[in-house]
Amino acid sequence: MTYRRGVGGLGRAALPSMTLLRELTDQIVLDTVFERAPITRAEIAQATGISKPTVSEAVRRLEGAGLLLPAGAQTGRQGRVGTYYKVAADAGFVLAVALDSTEVRLTAADLFGTPFHETAAPPAGSGRPEDAAEQLRTMVREALARGGDARGPLLAVGLSLANPVDPETSAVVALPETPHPAGLFRPRSALAGVTDAPLLVENDINLAALAERWHGAAREAASCAYVHIGAGMGMGLVIGDELVRGARGMAGEIGYLGGSPGRAGDRHGFARAVAEGFATAGEPGPGGAAAVEAxxxxxxxxAGGDAAARAVVAREGRTIGEAVAAVCAVVDPELVLLGGPIGAHPALLEPVRDTVADLAPLPPHVRTGTLAEHASLQGALTQAIHRARTDLWSRANS
Incomplete structure (x- = not known):
């Protein structure tokens, strides 16, 4: 809070400037049109509690900036006829890209989240950073061409990566012990000269957690831990609408909770042990995608009733549940969601839930996420839309 010095010392808080009040009004009005369009000025005033004259001025500014358009006259009522408003079709669009070790997916969508272009391909080359950069450039250029002038400018790009991301610099953190070691990939450098739209780089599991909070199984939860189990293992923690990243983007890397038996120095051993633990008892399992398939x-x-398989699942569910219980003892989330190609399988839920109930101080609800393999891309898309909408209203006040 900002204070001004008055007679006798510290005075009352300084009142917001008229410019700030106008900008806040424009943002609220634009957000309301996004949520409820088509909508009249009177309906905006009723929904927001802002006076009708103030709403009318905001609509005039937003229409003058090319962000709002009339969408027909209100009919079927007595009295003054109102005009419906909607967001202009050429206000802009966003891109979302999910890049991991098995696939690169891109979605281009309007500011309501409706896709108009989607593509997917295996990672180019042999996983080298320069191959990933060229593939990203090519896919983004194609999406820009599909957007064309009719959709307006590209306003934001959300990028999901299977590595931690430094929260201060958005640099990818190299972790060679994980299944996704391409830590030298630099997204901002890769897109330099292709687009100057804001680039929002985030870890894929963090984005999956946000997507479940905004659109999935955690919509009603005040706090949620999303536990991803696949070729790697990690966690995204959301408190309210705030993502907990940690000082260097390493919060939630629960694959490092312990090492594999007999593998000294294997710092990512817990995640690998979980994936490989589903292999035949007493034999080393495969790694990476093969471990997931196994x-x-x-x-x-x-799930089909095989007794030997049920014993393996019970054992692995216990191991995973112990890690989840440890997380609960530290952060106490209201809800824990299981996700990823292994974690989302229905057969794993019961043994994990039972273990957490046995060990956690006050057990949270444990469920399976609802967004499946599209969670990270959905999180990147929603994050890009949020940024684009926030930036839009500033155009009316620039």
Whole structure:
């Protein structure tokens, strides 16, 4: 809070300037049109509690900036006829990209989240950073061409990566022990000269947690821990609408909670042990995507009643549940969601939930996420839309 010095010392808080009040009004009005269009000025005033004259001035500014357009006259009522308003079709669009070790996916969408262009491809080359950069440039250029002049400018790009991201610099943090070691990839450098739209770079599991909070199973939860189990293992923690990233973007890297038996120095051993633990008892399992497929085969067999597979799932569910219980003892989330190609399997939910109930001080609800493999891309898209909408109203006041 800002104070001004008055007679006798510290005075009352300084009142907001008229410019700030006008900008806040414009943002509220624009957000309301996004949520409820088509809508009249009188309906905006009723929904927001802002006076009708003030709403009319805000609509005039936003219309003059090319952000709002008339959408027809209100009919079927007595009295003064109102005009409906909507967001201009050429106000702009956003891109969302999800890049991991098995696939690169891109979605281009309008500011309501409706896609108009989607594409997916295996990672180019042999996973080298320069190959990833060229593939990203190519896909973004194609999306820009699909957007064209009719949709207006590209306003934001959301990028999901399977590595931690430094919250201060948005630099990708290299973690060679994980299944996704391409830590030298620099997204901002890759898109330099292609677009100057804001680039929002975030870890894929963090984005999946946000997507579940905004659109999925955690919409009603005040706090949520999203636990991803696949070729790697990690967690996204959301308190309210705030993502907990940590000082260097490493919060939630629960794959480092312990090492694998007999593998001294294997710092990412817990995540690998979970994936490989679904292999035949007593034999080393495969790594990476092969470990995921082996785990899903065991889970499918367990769901079908196979006794040996059920024993493996019970054992691995106990191991995962112990890690979740440790997280609960530290952060006490209201809800824990299981996700990822292994974590989202229905057969895993019960043993994890039972273990958490046994061990956690006050057990949270444990459920399976609802957005499946599209959670990270959905999170990147929503984050880009939020940024684009926030930036839009400033154009009316520039």
């Amino acid at each position: 785990a899903r085969t065991i889970l499918d067999r367990a």
